[in-house]
Amino acid sequence: MKIGASKQNLSRFALIYDQIRFEEKALIRAAEELGLSINPLSSKTLVLRSDSPPELDFALIRCISYFRGLHIASILNGLNISTISSFFTLNIAGNKLFATSALLKHGVKTPKTYIAFTPKSAGEAAESLGYPVVLKPVVGSWGRLIALIRDSDTADAIFEDRSYMYPLYQIYYLQEFVEKPSRDIRCIMIGGEPVAAIYRYSPPGDWKTNVAIGGRAEPCEINDELAEISIKASEAVKGEFVGVDIMEAEGRYLVHEINPTPEFKATMSATGKNIAAEVIKYIKRKLRR
Amino acid sequence: MPSCPVCGAEVEVPIDVVEGEILVCEECGAELEVIFEDESVVLAVAELKGEDWGE
Numbered sequence: 391m392k393i394g395a396s397k398q399n400l401s402r403f404a405l406i407y408d409q410i411r412f413e414e415k416a417l418i419r420a421a422e423e424l425g426l427s428i429n430p431l432s433s434k435t436l437v438l439r440s441d442s443p444p445e446l447d448f449a450l451i452r453c454i455s456y457f458r459g460l461h462i463a464s465i466l467n468g469l470n471i472s473t474i475s476s477f478f479t480l481n482i483a484g485n486k487l488f489a490t491s492a493l494l495k496h497g498v499k500t501p502k503t504y505i506a507f508t509p510k511s512a513g514e515a516a517e518s519l520g521y522p523v524v525l526k527p528v529v530g531s532w533g534r535l536i537a538l539i540r541d542s543d544t545a546d547a548i549f550e551d552r553s554y555m556y557p558l559y560q561i562y563y564l565q566e567f568v569e570k571p572s573r574d575i576r577c578i579m580i581g582g583e584p585v586a587a588i589y590r591y592s593p594p595g596d597w598k599t600n601v602a603i604g605g606r607a608e609p610c611e612i613n614d615e616l617a618e619i620s621i622k623a624s625e626a627v628k629g630e631f632v633g634v635d636i637m638e639a640e641g642r643y644l645v646h647e648i649n650p651t652p653e654f655k656a657t658m659s660a661t662g663k664n665i666a667a668e669v670i671k672y673i674k675r676k677l678r679r
Numbered sequence: 680m681p682s683c684p685v686c687g688a689e690v691e692v693p694i695d696v697v698e699g700e701i702l703v704c705e706e707c708g709a710e711l712e713v714i715f716e717d718e719s720v721v722l723a724v725a726e727l728k729g730e731d732w733g734e
Contacts, residue, residue: 407699408699409699409700409701409712409725409726410697410698410699410700410701410713411701414697414699415697415700418697419695430697430698430699432698432699434699454729454732454733455729455731455732456731456732456733457731458731529731530731530733531731531732531733531734532732532733532734534733633734649733649734650734651733651734652734653734
């Protein structure tokens, strides 16, 4: 569909997607059940025009491709069409270094992070941080291209590999390896409030906890401290619907990631909380304002 | 019912199917993307994971 070309019969609330996964289907069903007319739009056929804004009040961006979602948010927000997530939130939360900077600025505890821009200085940063260190791409998800580096020989090899990759991978984002239980916490935030949280356990033989790579989920009670750090993290990126990832480290919570287009199948399944319905209720309240 | 482009088996489509929905072929396990073509459903092999895919 070309937005702007055929404006009839369009709801003024769009859900923009690349693929309809469990989450998108649940959102569409929740909107229907809650009486919110929704217009699912595939990004693959979308044309957005600067001289002919789409007749939309609002778009829920659910693109699985980060850059596609980011750029759709950019043009829609530029045309004064509000989105969840906003371009600001997608831009900041979608880049691990930008997110770390926002968390620091807002006083949210986060793992110690060193940044370097060449293989040599990255090696020095790793030595200074102390092995093992975790190297992450500044943009990436589902644990992809994250390396746990245990010694300088491995570090040198990985940094050299990175030097032949796209420049974004040559931003060497190094973090302390935080000793923690074999789990982390995902807290779903809607409208700045924690709605549900799960423990995500590492799959067997892996140190990463992403459910996308086979991690197991269990419900997690949201205590005051967890709520407080999740709220501050969400505020740091002006999040309206985000997933805050938190590590438990020696009795303290550390935020290590904020996801601006969160998946929530595992959270719904583990907690029984209808995240999709909560998102739609929030959007209905937002549209009434 | 539309057929799987990988193994040819018929694939059941939910009544409330949406374009872009991912279905799994029960015969061969292929992940298939729903495409609406001339008011009927056809299936294509779903795109492999992209470099920037995620949350």
